[in-house]
Every structure is written in structure tokens, then in C-alpha cells.
Amino acid sequence: MTEPRALADLIDGRMAGPDGYMRISVLPPIWEELAAGCAAGLHDLSALWADGKGMRMALSDSARGLRTIIDLKAEDYPSVARHHAPALRLERAMRDLYGVNPIGLPDTRPWLDHGRWPGKESEQRYEFLPVEGEGLHQIPVGPVHAGIIEPGHFRFTANGETVVRLEQRLGYVHKGAESLFVGADIERGTLLIGRLSGDSTVAYAWAYAHAVEAALGWPVPPRATLLRGVMAELERMAHHIGDVGAICNDASVIAIHAQCALQREDVLATSQACFGHRLMMDCVVPGGVAADLSAEGIGRVRGLLGRLATARLEIQRVYDSMPSLQDRTVTTGIVSPALARQYAAGGFVGRAAGRAFDARKVFSYGPYDTVEFDLKTRSTGDVDARLLVRLDEIGESVRIVGQLLDRLSPGPIRGESPAPGEGEGAALVEAFRGDVFVSVRLASDGRLARVHARDASWFQWPLLEAAVEGNIVADFPLCNKSFNCSYSGADL
Amino acid sequence: MRSFLRDAFLKGMATMAGPAPGAPELEEVARALGERARRRLGRSLSIREVDAGSCNGCELEIHAINNPVYDIERFGLKFVASPRHADVLLVTGPVTWNMREALLRTYNATPSPKWVVALGDCAANCGVFAGSPAVVGPLANIMPVDLHIRGCPPPPLDIVKGLLALIEAKG
Numbered sequence: 001m002t003e004p005r006a007l008a009d010l011i012d013g014r015m016a017g018p019d020g021y022m023r024i025s026v027l028p029p030i031w032e033e034l035a036a037g038c039a040a041g042l043h044d045l046s047a048l049w050a051d052g053k054g055m056r057m058a059l060s061d062s063a064r065g066l067r068t069i070i071d072l073k074a075e076d077y078p079s080v081a082r083h084h085a086p087a088l089r090l091e092r093a094m095r096d097l098y099g100v101n102p103i104g105l106p107d108t109r110p111w112l113d114h115g116r117w118p119g120k121e122s123e124q125r126y127e128f129l130p131v132e133g134e135g136l137h138q139i140p141v142g143p144v145h146a147g148i149i150e151p152g153h154f155r156f157t158a159n160g161e162t163v164v165r166l167e168q169r170l171g172y173v174h175k176g177a178e179s180l181f182v183g184a185d186i187e188r189g190t191l192l193i194g195r196l197s198g199d200s201t202v203a204y205a206w207a208y209a210h211a212v213e214a215a216l217g218w219p220v221p222p223r224a225t226l227l228r229g230v231m232a233e234l235e236r237m238a239h240h241i242g243d244v245g246a247i248c249n250d251a252s253v254i255a256i257h258a259q260c261a262l263q264r265e266d267v268l269a270t271s272q273a274c275f276g277h278r279l280m281m282d283c284v285v286p287g288g289v290a291a292d293l294s295a296e297g298i299g300r301v302r303g304l305l306g307r308l309a310t311a312r313l314e315i316q317r318v319y320d321s322m323p324s325l326q327d328r329t330v331t332t333g334i335v336s337p338a339l340a341r342q343y344a345a346g347g348f349v350g351r352a353a354g355r356a357f358d359a360r361k362v363f364s365y366g367p368y369d370t371v372e373f374d375l376k377t378r379s380t381g382d383v384d385a386r387l388l389v390r391l392d393e394i395g396e397s398v399r400i401v402g403q404l405l406d407r408l409s410p411g412p413i414r415g416e417s418p419a420p421g422e423g424e425g426a427a428l429v430e431a432f433r434g435d436v437f438v439s440v441r442l443a444s445d446g447r448l449a450r451v452h453a454r455d456a457s458w459f460q461w462p463l464l465e466a467a468v469e470g471n472i473v474a475d476f477p478l479c480n481k482s483f484n485c486s487y488s489g490a491d492l
Numbered sequence: 493m494r495s496f497l498r499d500a501f502l503k504g505m506a507t508m509a510g511p512a513p514g515a516p517e518l519e520e521v522a523r524a525l526g527e528r529a530r531r532r533l534g535r536s537l538s539i540r541e542v543d544a545g546s547c548n549g550c551e552l553e554i555h556a557i558n559n560p561v562y563d564i565e566r567f568g569l570k571f572v573a574s575p576r577h578a579d580v581l582l583v584t585g586p587v588t589w590n591m592r593e594a595l596l597r598t599y600n601a602t603p604s605p606k607w608v609v610a611l612g613d614c615a616a617n618c619g620v621f622a623g624s625p626a627v628v629g630p631l632a633n634i635m636p637v638d639l640h641i642r643g644c645p646p647p648p649l650d651i652v653k654g655l656l657a658l659i660e661a662k663g
Contacts, residue, residue: 114589116592117625151544173543180620188620195549198551255493261558261559261560265560321493
């Protein structure tokens with residue numbers, strides 16, 4: 001039995017790098033004790049990836065404000081999932097992509113490798129987990145779904161109407177993104193990172209930019225930092241309001257859906273007018289931003305904030321006045337606080353189940369370290385709580401953007417690019433669905449040697465499996481939409 | 493709820509005036525009609541969307557064409573839940589090896605005559621993912637494509653104009 005070790009024991013006077021991460025090299029026994037520490041709740045697993053000839057693990061202890069990247073120089077290494085289940089899919093994925101060998105991995109089925117890649121074809125069937133019991137039947141769904149959503153396979157086992165198990169099989173949109181970063185220059189990396197999950201393009205680009213800036217000591221002008229905040233909050237508000245409508249649509253309340261779709265369109269049209277792209281793709285770049293906000297643009301954003309603030313209250317009032325809608329959302333798809341904690345579930349999935357984590361607050365970064373806003377949480381962990389947290393957060397985003405606009409003063413929007421060189425950096429940025437982690441390693445010629453991005457969905461998808469248990473099949477769309485996990489972001 | 497109705501009454505329709513079909517798209521569809529001897533499908537088309545590896549950016553904008561501003565259904569274009577009900581496959585993404593079979597099965601499940609629309613730069617030429625070992629190649633290498641709508645992602649108005657070409661083309 002491995003004794004759990006706390007991160008705090010390992011620090012020993014070490015200083016964090018410019019990116020806020022302490023880098024510590026360990027031997028396998030300590031690695032395993034840290035993994036057991038995750039399971040014991042001493043710290044959170046934030047990411048786990050293969051790099052070069054070894055493994056890296058990002059661990060964080062939010063109570064002490066500690067963030068570390070643990071480095072183990074071995075490809076055959078003690079499995080983290082053996083102690084801490086949330087690492088399971090990460091380890092299965094890294095095994096498929098890099099051939100690393102987590103010793104003691106409890107589930108050795110491939111994850112991203114479907115036996116279709118040229119040179120690695122395999123006819124082996126993917127065995128779903130066995131489910132036994134009287135009167136059970138299975139419903140296979142996907143990868144092509146009924147709606148306009150991303151592909152993935154859901155294997156439901158149901159007893160009549162009631163789901164007794166959901167097992168997900170993902171990886172269909174695996175594009176080999178990580179392999180494309182290797183040897184690419186920083187600009188091409190910017191294009192790629194912005195297309196890992198299109199709905200979080202601003203957040204990913206920001207995290208990547210932070211990591212590159214930390215690696216090279218690239219200064220960012222204050223105006224650019226403020227504009228990044230404006231873009232990230234526009235992205236957050238667009239998806240929050242859109243998804244609130246989509247959840248109501250899954251309960252057949254089309255009036256709210258139409259209202260929300262109009263508000264969402266308002267945000268995207270404003271983004272287009274102000275920054276030149278509806279989703280603000282490629283607008284955040286290392287060193288700053290690629291699009292400035294004109295005086296007219298500031299007026300437009302302020303107008304949008306006013307409309308959104310009013311619409312949010314009205315949508316919530318209508319939602320509150322419809323018991324038939326709440327009948328579908330309240331007590332549906334419950335995530336327990338214990339599971340949210342264990343999986344370190346980010347975003348509204350965690351916050352709706354009492355996990356008070358938001359990268360903007362807990363490991364705060366500019367401009368959020370100087371603006372006033374509240375971290376909104378709920379405790380019931382159901383569809384209703386996730387929806388309400390998102391409505392609350394729209395209100396907070398309106399507050400944030402207002403403050404950022406007040407502080408905008410003229411100035412450059414991109415810092416002078418430093419000389420290319422070797423370096424490493426990592427960053428955690430709060431996307432609309434939760435924290436995204438990006439780690440960048442630059443080779444001596446200034447090109448990218450390794451980029452790893454961990455979407456919030458890695459730690460949310462498994463909770464959807466748990467949340468659906470005991471619900472009726474017909475409520476799955478509501479549960480799924482209330483999570484809105486990214487397929488592309490997690491399939492890499 | 494009454495507030496929504498009052499708003500709708502006071503502010504008027506949110507829906508924009510219908511655009512003309514895109515000229516390059518009209519030309520491409522007309523060419524496809526000539527070359528592949530497909531007959532026009534009529535003025536009402538059912539569309540089945542297939543994400544074959546997209547980053548979900550294209551899906552966001554396809555959703556947008558269903559919102560009250562663009563309201564694609566007023567032109568007789570509607571999205572359906574099954575390929576068996578579809579006239580048009582609207583495909584996004586660079587086509588990953590992991591999605592290839594599901595995409596082909598969806599194509600085969602769509603009754604003829606059918607159209608294939610490649611939406612977004614990825615479906616046209618794999619976009620930023622070109623050269624990845626996990627990607628099969630542009631959609632046109634896998635199935636006959638009748639229309640390309642370019643962009644990363646294409647804005648909703650471009651998608652509407654492109655799709656209108658399907659019903660406006662003179663075969």
C-alpha cells in the first residue's frame with residue numbers, strides 16, 4: 001500500500017517559475033505517493049501527459065495556492081489511475097499516442113486509438129464493460145447523433161425507462177493535433193491551439209499565449225491584457241446564454257430557446273463588429289492581441305452589456321415561473337459534491353456541485369486579479385443548478401467587462417517579440433466550461449518541441465456517466481446539454 | 493413569457509431579409525449538376541449534418557443559421573435527425589480516420605438522389621490539420637462533393653447563401 005504524500009511536503013523552499021508553476025523531478029516511488037495523494041484528496045490532478053522520454057503530471061493545491069509540474073523520466077511508470085480513477089482516460093490516451101506504459105493501469109483498452117490509423121490497423125473489437133441483471137437492454141447511440149453536435153458513442157444500459165449505466169466511447173474526432181505542434185513555429189501553434197475546441201478558442205489561445213510568454217519572457221502590454229479579458233468574457237457569455245436556451249429547448253420550451261439564441265447572436269455579431277471574427281479566433285496571440293477595440297467598439301460592447309443584463313434577468317424570471325420546465329431540470333442528472341471534488345471538475349459542473357474553483361479566482365491572472373466579481377456556486381449538482389450557475393455567471397461577466405472597459409487606456413496591443421530560444425511554460429485559463437491547461441516546451445531553435453492541452457472536459461465527461469445513472473433515457477439530452485462537454489477538445 | 497411576446501410585438505421581427513444565393517456557390521452547384529447528371533431535388537431540402545472531425549466551430553455557426561435572425565427553415569431547408577430522411581449531407585471537419593467509416597455509413601444510409609456539401613476549410617482541404625496522420629484527407633477524396641462553403645468557420649450568412657444555391661440552381 002502506497003502512503004499518500006502531500007504536495008506541500010515536496011516544496012522545500014522551491015520557488016515557482018514566472019508561470020506560477022514549480023517544476024520538480026521525482027523518482028517513481030514519490031510519483032506513486034503523489035498519485036495516492038490525489039486519491040486521498042490532498043491535492044488535485046490537473047493534467048497528465050507524456051513528454052519526451054518521460055511523463056509529466058500537473059498537480060495543484062488550491063488551499064495553499066500551489067501549482068507544480070511533476071516530471072518523471074521514465075516511459076514505464078507507475079500508473080496514476082491505479083490510485084486515482086480520474087487519471088484513467090488520460091493514461092489510456094497517452095498510451096495510445098506515445099506508447100508509454102503505465103504499470104498497473106486498471107483498464108488497458110485503447111481510448112483514442114480505434115484501430116483505424118494507417119500502420120496501426122486492428123480488427124479487435126472494443127469491449128464495453130459488462131452489465132448484468134434481469135430485464136436489462138442496451139441502447140447504442142452515435143457516433144453520428146440526431147442533433148447538430150459532435151460525434152461520440154454512448155452505450156446505455158437501461159431497465160425499461162431507467163438508465164442503469166452509461167458508458168462513453170470517444171476519440172472519433174481525434175485529429176492528431178498534438179503531433180502537428182511538434183517542430184511548428186509559434187505562429188502556426190497559435191492557429192492550431194485556436195482550433196482544438198472552437199467554442200473555447202479564446203481561452204485556448206490565451207492559455208497558449210501565457211505559456212509561450214512565460215517561456216520566453218515576452219512582455220504583454222496592459223491594454224492587451226484588458227482586451228483578452230473582454231474577449232474571454234464575450235466568449236463565456238455567448239456560450240452560457242446559448243446553452244441555457246439549448247437546455248430549455250431539450251425540455252421543449254422553445255420560447256426561451258429563441259430568446260437565448262437571439263442574445264447569443266447579439267454577442268457574436270458584436271464580437272464580429274469589434275474584433276473581426278464572430279468567435280474571435282486568432283485574436284489572442286503570444287505577446288498580446290491581434291485585434292484592437294475602437295472607441296466605437298467600446299460603445300457597442302457597452303450597449304451589449306446593457307441588453308444582456310436585462311435579458312438575463314428576464315430569462316431567469318421566465319424560467320422560475322415555469323414549474324413544468326423545472327420538473328425536468330430539478331433533481332435531474334445529479335453530480336455529487338464528492339465526485340466533483342475527486343475529479344477536480346472545473347467550470348459550472350464543479351461549481352454547481354459546491355466545488356468553489358474558478359481559475360480566474362483561485363490561481364488568478366491578469367486582468368482578473370484586479371477586477372471585482374463573485375464566484376458563483378450552487379450545491380445541488382443537478383441540471384437546474386448548472387443552468388442557474390451559468391445565468392449567475394453571465395451577470396458576473398457583465399460586471400467584469402464593464403470594469404475592464406473603464407480601465408482601457410490607449411497603448412500598444414502587442415509586446416515586442418523576444419529572441420527565439422529554449423524554454424518552458426504552462427498556464428491555466430478559465431474557459432466557459434472550465435479550466436483549460438496548456439503546457440508548452442520550446443526547442444533551442446525557437447520551434448515548438450511539445451505542446452499539451454488538457455480540456456476541462458477530461459474531468460467532466462466521466463461525471464456525466466455518473467450523473468445519468470438512475471435517470472430516464474429521455475432526460476439524457478438535458479443532462480448532456482447541461483454539461484456540454486467538448487468532444488474535439490478531449491479527443492485531441 | 494408575456495414579456496417575450498410584448499418584445500416581439502414592439503421590436504418587430506428579428507429575422508433578416510433573405511439574401512440572394514452566393515454566386516460562386518451557384519456556379520459550383522450548376523457545374524455539379526452538369527458533370528454528375530444529378531437532377532434538382534426541388535425547393536425543399538432536408539439536411540443531415542455530420543461532424544467528421546471538426547473543432548466544433550462549424551457546428552456553432554450551423555446552429556446559428558437556425559436562430560431567429562437567419563431562420564433557414566423559411567427557405568424550405570430543415571435539419572433532420574436521420575440520414576434516411578435527408579436529401580443533403582452537410583459535412584464538417586478534416587475527416588478523421590476514426591470517423592471515416594461512420595461517415596461512409598451515413599452517406600450510404602442517405603437515399604439517392606442526394607447532395608453532399610463540404611462546410612468549412614477543414615472539409616475542403618483539412619485546414620490547419622492538413623498533414624496529420626490521424627486525418628484521411630479532404631472530403632472530396634472520400635465522396636463526390638457538390639458544393640463547398642469555405643470559411644473557418646464560415647459565418648452564418650455565407651452558409652445560408654451557399655445552401656440557397658442548392659435550391660436555386662438551374663439544372
